[in-house]
Amino acid sequence: MDDLERLATAVRDADTAVAFTGAGISAPSGVPTFRGDDGVWEQFDQGQFAYGRFQRDPEGFWADRVDLQRAMFDGEFEPNAAHEAVAAMGRDGHLEAVLTQNTDGLHGDAAAAIGEGDDGEADGESGATADEPTILELHGNSQRVRCTDCGKRTDGDPIFERAAGGELPPTCDCGGVFKPDVVLFGEQLPGAVLQRARSLARESDAFLAIGSSLVVEPAASLPRLAASTGGTVGIVNLESTPCDDVADAVVREDVTEALPRLQELIVE
Numbered sequence: 001m002d003d004l005e006r007l008a009t010a011v012r013d014a015d016t017a018v019a020f021t022g023a024g025i026s027a028p029s030g031v032p033t034f035r036g037d038d039g040v041w042e043q044f045d046q047g048q049f050a051y052g053r054f055q056r057d058p059e060g061f062w063a064d065r066v067d068l069q070r071a072m073f074d075g076e077f078e079p080n081a082a083h084e085a086v087a088a089m090g091r092d093g094h095l096e097a098v099l100t101q102n103t104d105g106l107h108g109d110a111a112a113a114i115g116e117g118d119d120g121e122a123d124g125e126s127g128a129t130a131d132e133p134t135i136l137e138l139h140g141n142s143q144r145v146r147c148t149d150c151g152k153r154t155d156g157d158p159i160f161e162r163a164a165g166g167e168l169p170p171t172c173d174c175g176g177v178f179k180p181d182v183v184l185f186g187e188q189l190p191g192a193v194l195q196r197a198r199s200l201a202r203e204s205d206a207f208l209a210i211g212s213s214l215v216v217e218p219a220a221s222l223p224r225l226a227a228s229t230g231g232t233v234g235i236v237n238l239e240s241t242p243c244d245d246v247a248d249a250v251v252r253e254d255v256t257e258a259l260p261r262l263q264e265l266i267v268e
């Protein structure tokens with residue numbers, strides 16, 4: 001049995017299987033990464049997008065954010081074969097939850113495209129019925145905005161257009177300032193979301209980390225949490241990670257090749 005087969009068996013036999021994804025699953029869709037030589041932070045000054053600046057200077061923050069959004073999300077991104085495989089595993093009842101570090105919303109798009117699941121509603125968590133996996137967007141969703149007063153969340157596109165047209169900062173009907181619905185630098189990850197991610201990792205019999213370097217928190221500690229309670233840990237990533245030592249299976253392959261094969265093996 002190779003590592004992918006071992007992983008397929010673990011996911012199929014698990015009462016609770018959880019997938020955790022990072023930038024590596026969205027890179028094949030053309031979504032630019034933040035870090036690294038070609039990363040967005042080579043073009044933009046990260047400090048200009050910090051929470052402190054949003055609070056101090058929402059007008060300037062939004063002016064720069066419009067440029068950033070254009071650089072990152074101009075053109076339509078589509079879910080790739082790896083997102084689709086994860087969505088299919090969820091549809092078939094093999095995944096309890098999909099946790100992601102990504103803010104591109106592609107897991108929700110993939111789930112919606114295969115006719116199950118909704119499109120990443122409300123508090124970064126979707127999956128209203130028992131059979132649909134929860135999609136937990138740890139860092140939020142950059143395609144949405146949230147009112148800082150009344151908390152209303154709404155589709156970001158029209159709001160970014162308004163900001164691009166000179167409404168700086170864009171505001172809600174209630175008068176509150178909109179903020180991109182993502183966790184900014186200097187802003188804490190929402191405690192409830194983090195707690196949920198940790199308890200899912202602890203509960204999981206199979207924990208599958210996909211396309212994440214597993215270096216920054218909470219990514220770095222989730223596989224260890226899963227392993228500490230006896231869960232089978234699988235890592236699918238092109239490069240080695242600091243969590244490889246606790247993994248039961250390490251698949252060093254392109255996610256768009258490995259995930260569809262994994263999904264087929266599970267179904268077999």
Ligand SMILES: [Zn+2]
Binds near residue numbers: 152
């Ligand atoms: Zn409001």
